[in-house]
Every structure is written in structure tokens, then in C-alpha cells.
Amino acid sequence: MALSYLRSSSSRSANLLRPLSSAASLRRPISTDTTPITIETSVPFTSHQCEAPSRSVETNPSELLTFFRDMALMRRMEIAADSLYKAKLIRGFCHLYDGQEAVAVGMEAAITKKDCIITAYRDHCTFVGRGGTLLEVFAELMGRQAGCSKGKGGSMHFYKKDSNFYGGHGIVGAQVPLGCGLAFAQKYSKDESVTFALYGDGAANQGQLFEALNISALWDLPAILVCENNHYGMGTAEWRAAKSPAYYKRGDYVPGLKVDGMDALAVKQACKFAKEHALKNGPIILEMDTYRYHGHSMSDPGSTYRTRDEISGIRQERDPIERVRKLVLSHDLATEKELKDIEKEVRKEVDDAIAQAKESPMPEPSELFSNVYAKGLGAESFGADRKEVRATLA
Amino acid sequence: MLAIARQRILGQSFQKIRPAVSVLRSYSSAAKKITVREALNSALDEEMSADPKVFLMGEEVGEYQGAYKITKGLLEKYGPERVLDTPITEAGFTGIGVGAAYYGLKPVVEFMTFNFSMQAIDHIINSAAKSNYMSAGQISVPIVFRGPNGAAAGVGAQHSQCYASWYASCPGLKVLSPYNSEDARGLLKAAIRDPDPVVFLENELLYGESFPVSDEVLDSSFCIPIGKAKIEREGKDVTITAFSKMVGYALKAAEILEKDGIHAEVINLRSIRPLDRTTINASVRKTNRLVTVEEGFPQHGVGAEICASVVEESFAYLDAPVERIAGADVPMPYAANLERMAVPQIEDIIQIQESEGYNSFAFVDTVVCAGNASVNN
Numbered sequence: 205m206a207l208s209y210l211r212s213s214s215s216r217s218a219n220l221l222r223p224l225s226s227a228a229s230l231r232r233p234i235s236t237d238t239t240p241i242t243i244e245t246s247v248p249f250t251s252h253q254c255e256a257p258s259r260s261v262e263t264n265p266s267e268l269l270t271f272f273r274d275m276a277l278m279r280r281m282e283i284a285a286d287s288l289y290k291a292k293l294i295r296g297f298c299h300l301y302d303g304q305e306a307v308a309v310g311m312e313a314a315i316t317k318k319d320c321i322i323t324a325y326r327d328h329c330t331f332v333g334r335g336g337t338l339l340e341v342f343a344e345l346m347g348r349q350a351g352c353s354k355g356k357g358g359s360m361h362f363y364k365k366d367s368n369f370y371g372g373h374g375i376v377g378a379q380v381p382l383g384c385g386l387a388f389a390q391k392y393s394k395d396e397s398v399t400f401a402l403y404g405d406g407a408a409n410q411g412q413l414f415e416a417l418n419i420s421a422l423w424d425l426p427a428i429l430v431c432e433n434n435h436y437g438m439g440t441a442e443w444r445a446a447k448s449p450a451y452y453k454r455g456d457y458v459p460g461l462k463v464d465g466m467d468a469l470a471v472k473q474a475c476k477f478a479k480e481h482a483l484k485n486g487p488i489i490l491e492m493d494t495y496r497y498h499g500h501s502m503s504d505p506g507s508t509y510r511t512r513d514e515i516s517g518i519r520q521e522r523d524p525i526e527r528v529r530k531l532v533l534s535h536d537l538a539t540e541k542e543l544k545d546i547e548k549e550v551r552k553e554v555d556d557a558i559a560q561a562k563e564s565p566m567p568e569p570s571e572l573f574s575n576v577y578a579k580g581l582g583a584e585s586f587g588a589d590r591k592e593v594r595a596t597l598a
Numbered sequence: 599m600l601a602i603a604r605q606r607i608l609g610q611s612f613q614k615i616r617p618a619v620s621v622l623r624s625y626s627s628a629a630k631k632i633t634v635r636e637a638l639n640s641a642l643d644e645e646m647s648a649d650p651k652v653f654l655m656g657e658e659v660g661e662y663q664g665a666y667k668i669t670k671g672l673l674e675k676y677g678p679e680r681v682l683d684t685p686i687t688e689a690g691f692t693g694i695g696v697g698a699a700y701y702g703l704k705p706v707v708e709f710m711t712f713n714f715s716m717q718a719i720d721h722i723i724n725s726a727a728k729s730n731y732m733s734a735g736q737i738s739v740p741i742v743f744r745g746p747n748g749a750a751a752g753v754g755a756q757h758s759q760c761y762a763s764w765y766a767s768c769p770g771l772k773v774l775s776p777y778n779s780e781d782a783r784g785l786l787k788a789a790i791r792d793p794d795p796v797v798f799l800e801n802e803l804l805y806g807e808s809f810p811v812s813d814e815v816l817d818s819s820f821c822i823p824i825g826k827a828k829i830e831r832e833g834k835d836v837t838i839t840a841f842s843k844m845v846g847y848a849l850k851a852a853e854i855l856e857k858d859g860i861h862a863e864v865i866n867l868r869s870i871r872p873l874d875r876t877t878i879n880a881s882v883r884k885t886n887r888l889v890t891v892e893e894g895f896p897q898h899g900v901g902a903e904i905c906a907s908v909v910e911e912s913f914a915y916l917d918a919p920v921e922r923i924a925g926a927d928v929p930m931p932y933a934a935n936l937e938r939m940a941v942p943q944i945e946d947i948i949q950i951q952e953s954e955g956y957n958s959f960a961f962v963d964t965v966v967c968a969g970n971a972s973v974n975n
Contacts, residue, residue: 320701354734361732370700370737375724381690382725385697392653392679392703415690422685575731576769578738578793581825583872585769590910 235537237265243531245470252452254459254488257477261469265537267313269546271468272528274312275305276547278329279525280554281338282498285328285345288558289502294345297374298359299326300498303466306524307432307492308333310471311400315479318395320368322383323402325360326432326496327372330402334369336362338557343564350564356571368397377410379403380429384416387427387482398426398482400475406437408451417487421458424486428478429455431491432465438500439509452491459485465492466522495522573597630816631808637782638668638800642706644818645790646676649704652790655682655695656708656745665710666746666805692718692743696725699741699795706790709745712761712799726795727770740793744786747775747799748842748893749930749941758930760894762841763903765797766871772824773870775799777845778809781868784822792824799870801842827874829881833863836887836950839878839904841867844891844942851947860951870900878904879911886917889950893941896924921950 242260249256282302288294301308308329311321323330328341336352344351345359352362353372362372370386373379383401390397407413408431420427431451435442442449452460459481463474474490481488495518499506507515532538573585573595580597587593632640646652653676658665660673660683673681684691688709695705709715715722722743729737748760766773772794776782782800789796814820830845831852840848845866852862863881867874882888888908890901901922908920926940 322697353732353736356734357732363733363736365733365736370697371729371733373725375720378693378720378725381693381721382697382700384690385694385699386701387697388694389698389701389703392698393701412687412689412693415685415687416694418685418687419690419694423682575733575735577772578730578735578740581823581872583825584875 235265235269237537238267240264241268241535243469245473246464246467246527247470249470249474250452250462252450252455252460252462252489253457254461254481256461257473259470259473261473263469263472265532265535268528268532268535268537271306271309271313272525272532272543273546273550274309274333275468275525275528277338277550277553278302278305278308278332280547280550281332281341282328284554284558285342286498286502288342288345293562294359294502295347296358297325298345298502299500300502301326301329301496303497303518303523304432304434304492304494305329306468306471306527307402307430307465307494309524310468311430311475313468313472314475315400316397317367318397319479320370320383320386320390320397320399321402322370322379322386322399323372324376324379324404324407325372325374326404327360327362331362331364331369331372334364334367336364336367336369338554339560339564342558342561346561346564347566348561348564349567350561354571355567356575377403377407377412380407380410380413381416383429384420384425384427384487387420387425387487388423391424391426396483398428398479400428400430400478402430402432404437405431405433405435405442405449405451406440406445408433408454409446417455417458417489420487421455426482427487428475428482429458429487429489431489432494433491434494434496436496436500436509439504441509450491452489455487455489458487458489460489460491462491462493464522465494466518466524467527468524570595629810629812631810632779632816633806633808634776634779634782634800635666635668635805637779637811638786638805639670639672640816641783641786641790642669642672643675645787646672646680648818649790651702652704652706653680653682653698654706654708655684655691657684657686657710659683659708664708666802668800668805669708688714688717689721692721693725695741696721696739696795699726699739700729700737702740704740704742704790706742706744709743711750711757711802712745712747713757713759715743715745715761722765722771722795722797723768727768729770730794731770738793739795742786742789742792742796742798744789744798745800746802746805748801749925749937750802752932752934752937753930754932755929760799760892760925761797762799762870762892762894763899765799766873766900766903767898768871770795771871772796773799774824774868775801775841775870776868777804777830777842777866778807779811780809780815781822781828781866783811783815784820785824785868788821788824791821796824799842804843804846807846822868825869825872825874827868827877828866829863829877830866831862831864833861834885835861835863836889837863837865837878837881837885838889838891838947839865839867839901840891841870841900842893844893847942847944848891848947851944854944854948855951858951867900873903873907875907875911879908882908882912883915886915888916889921889923889947891923891942891947893925896922896927899924918953921953923947923950 245259340352347355387399659669663670695707749758905920
């Protein structure tokens, strides 16, 4: 990895002595130092129908440490979910995001909670990035009342409307038109915000995506379509599913950018660029080149259609957390021990959240009939035994 | 004949003084008549005027003034930001509409006919209907999907299906189907104001029909409650349920049956989901016979649900098996004579008097019913 340490030009004279002193004062777990640092992305951006942003990304020690902590938290959370699933505390579907953390974390660094995010079913980390708590995650996965959807949604249906996170969708590709609809509403309401609609390389071939993209381009909607290309749609490699796996180019008349999705800073830069673009010029596609360590879901070992060497190779060379760790260490922003302490803290946080989630009860039986409608109008609803189990919907 | 005899035995004492039918009550000396088209147009206009979050989208709703002219004049009045012509991409624009509803806007999405809604049905069911439940109330979806439903005239198999029973089986959706202008205005306004996804099934052949409307109906605050059926005609011999165009047929059939001494109670369902089981059951408990009428395919249809509901709640009150009158169990043919056979006609409804319940049971009725009548009345 080429790393260049370029001092921000605006503070050159004033900060000549800064790096040393701030390095000394930075030796605490979470830095609040916002001294600008400029770091180059791993690879330059590749663009389609637009001019790529610079690969020099402005960041600061606080942000880098936050990246580290947040990604470590997400990683630990997903691994813990794996164990819970194997212990049969989580049922049904469980699609894990470990390996892809940089996309969630880099995106949040570039946007605000007024911008909307919508994604498919691999949504645990995206939810946490939007401000969801670990308790809400684990309780929802285990179907408990403290879950973000009160146990009624499950792994694929996390939502956090107060942070403009709109789920959590199980039907591949459906979230893209929905996301364009969010963008439409933002423009209609003159909110000056954008929507990031995330989808995978598998969903990239969906017809409704192109329908929505066409309308978004026609109506100049502030929609950013983000293809999280982890190269496998369930068990099908991208080259077997797409005649053209250059997903950032598939928008044709819509500009696109290809981004190293394992580099949180590159993701941040790309999202910042995309937001500015979308507010002025309408839709844009971001292709995040990323990777998932787990299989498609917990029922997929993930090794029948890819080699273990491939998986371990990516882990060694492109792991997003390791990348940030190296950056932090080489810039003297924290010591190895401090980073390890962060990881220990995070592990404890996750364990505590799981313990708390286990305490949360399952939903009351009456919840079977709640929220069918926002306004039930006194309609009747029935259970399997229509005489015994029935309710009037409020 | 025997039915008439039964009536006489039940006697005058049980004959209720028929209250003024609500339509009659609302007749004023200057009763205005408006078409269903005008009713829908005015409802859209008023709701768009009252709430800036309401917007329209669909094919040809704007510059073309609406494929069936339902949205005529609205583009001129509200501008292209609120009346949006879409490309012919139902899956895409329906998803966009639902997404806008997630954010808090109130889209009214037009399907040129509900046959095309099948292209977008995943968004109607999985993205709209289920969201409030899956999110435990965080994401409500205040959207209306409207358009012509069911058979038109000579449009063939792919353009004639009735989707009432498909959509009405899905929890999380509300499904409405107006008959006359009053229904069209009141139900559409209620649908737009409702915070849940509403499927609004109109009928192309009714658009041009005029119906009298009272001043109350014409008022901009007029709304019909969702989930309540309307008794269009009171009767005591048989309950006929219907919705949309079939209400008109049922009413005409009821007039003809009247001459044979059969007083049919005609219920205009208005709301397919929630279904007004209370009104239907109360009616059947009074009349003891039920005939369901619908245009759509018979298997797993609206009539099947109504029959099941009545069998569950009012079995002891039934004097005869429930009868279903529905469209023929075939794709809609084109030839005029076959098409006529594929959709219920007034003659089909009148035929009920030939069935068992009205003949062989009648004598038993006269004894049993008198006893029942004294208990029930």
C-alpha cells in the first residue's frame, strides 16, 4: 500500500511542530484530535461518464480511530451472530457482513442522518452505522421485544426511521426503486439530502433497477445507487451472472465510479463526491469492490464456489480493519496495545449486549395482531383457530 | 309461489316499515348528478388541494389527461412536480411510489388497468403491505394504488381480470371498490387520507355513468368510512352481496325479483378488505339466504370468503346453501357472445329463485320460520 503523509497546506506553517506534540497527546484510546491528515486511497478511482475525485482523502486521527473502533465492533458483532446462529438462538436467515464493514463506515463518514440509506438483507452493520444499538441488533436477531423491530422483523428487516434508515429488504432488487422513491421524496420536500440505495452484484441485473434508474435520470433524482460488489450472488460468481460485470458502467447515461470497497477512506471520498453530484446532477452509481468472508448466509459454507485461498488471501491483503490499523500505527496515532484494548472493549460490549438481549422477553402473544395496519379501523383479524384466536385491530 | 305464501304466513306484524333508503333521504329537490369519472376527478383535486404531500403518478396521467380522463385538468392545476407521467415501467414506478410513501409523502399511483399491477405486485405486497408490521410500526405506507379493475368490453383475456380477491387476501392492505359516484368520491378521499396502503379498484364501464349525489357528498370534507358495507336496498328474503358494477346488476335483479314476491336485500360491499362481516351476517340472519355476486374468477374469490364467513358465524340461520355467482372459470374470451357468458348478467342473478332454497324448503320454512321469527324478531 502506498501511503503518503501530506500535511494540509492551510496549516503548514502553524503546524510544523504539531505532529510530534499531537502524537504525544494522542496516546489515549479514542482520539478527539481533528488535525487534518491526508491519505491516499489504495488505488485510484475508475470513472464512467464523469471525472473521478482525487485519491487524496482528508481525514484526521479521530476519524481514523472511529473507523477502527466501529469496524471492529461490526466485525465482532457479526462473528458473535454466527455463534448465536449455530447455538440456534437465531433462526431462519442470517446474512453476515464481515469483510464489508468499510462500506458502512466510510459512507457514514461522508453523509448525515438526513441522508437516507436503504439496503437489502445484509443489513446488520448498515443499521449500526445509522446509530442502531447492539442490543437492538441481537434482540431482533433472537426475536425479542428489545429488538429494533420488536422481534417481528428478524435479520432481514431492521429499520431506523429516525436516522433515515429504511431497511432491511428481503426481495432482491426491490430496495433500489424504493431508494429512488426516497430520493424523489427528498427532492419533492426540498430537503437538500440524498439517498444511498445499496444492492449487490446479484441484484445488479434486476430489471426494476434499470426502470428506477431511468426514471431517476429523467427526473434528476438525488439517488446514489451503490453496488456492493462482493463478486458472488449467493453461489454464482459475477462472471456467470452478468455479461458485463463492470457494474459502475451499467448505468450507460448515468455516471459511475469504481471504488475499493475495502478502503474506508476511498468509500468516504466516493460517497462525498456522489452526494455532491447527486444534489446537482441526478443519479450516480458507485461500485464498491468488496468481499464477504462468510458465505451468502449461515446455511452456505461459502467454500463450494470459491477457494479457501481466495478468502484467506483477501483477509491478508485487503482486510478493511487491518488497513486502518496499519494506518493508525504508521501515523503514530495510537499504539498496538491501545488498539488491542479497543478490540477488547468492543468484544465486551458485544458480549454484554448479547447477555442483555437474552434477558429480553419474546413478544406478547397479542403482538401477533399489532401493527398490521397503522389504522386498524376495528377490523377483525384471525389466528389459525378462528374461534379462539382473533383480535380487533386498533 | 310458495315464497309468497310464506310471506303471508309471517304476516304483517313482522313486516318492518321500510325506512327511507339512505339514497332517497339525501335527495333534495335539486339533486345533482355526476359521473363516476367526475366524482373521482373531484376527489383527487380536493385531496391534492388540501394536502401538499399528495401527488399523482402513472402512465398518461398528466399531459394525456389520463388514459380514461380521470386525472383531467390536474396537471394544469398542480404542475408537473405533483402530477407525474411515468414511463411504461410498473415495477420501477410503483417501487418509487412506495419509497416516497416510506419518506412520508402520499402518492396516488395509477395503474392503467389492474392487469398491469401484476408487474408491480411485489412492491404492493412485500414493500407496501407488510412494512408496517415488519418494522413494528416504524414505517407506515400511506399510498393509494388505483385504476380500473375487472372486465371491460371486448378487451380480451389479458385485460379483463378482477384482482379483488388476490389483494384482499393480503393482511396489511385495504381494498376498496366503489360502485356509484358517492362511493367513488367518499372512498377515494378516505383512501388518500388513510395511513395504510389502499388498493382502489374502479371499473372502466362505470366511469361514464351518472348517479345523483347530495350536497353532503359534494362537500370537500365528505368521506366514507373504510370497512363498512352499505345496504343499497333493504329486503327480507335473500341477501345479495356485490361490489362495483355488479351492485348495479344486483339492484336491477332485485327489482325484477320483487315482482315475483322475492324481496332481496342488496349489500354494496364498498370495502373488500376489511370485509364488513357484521353487516353481511346481520343481513343473512334476517333473510336466511345468501347469494354472492362478483365478476372475477370463482375459485378462491370474494364470494368464497363471504360464504365461509357466513357459514362460520351464522350457520344456523341459513335456510339454503350459499350461492355464488361469479365470472366464468375461463380466461376472458373476445367474441361478444362468449364474453357475455363469461361475466354474470342480470338473468344469472334472477335465476336464484329457481334454486332449491326457494322451492322445496319453503314449506318447511313456513312452520320453522314462524317459530324462528318470533325468537329473532
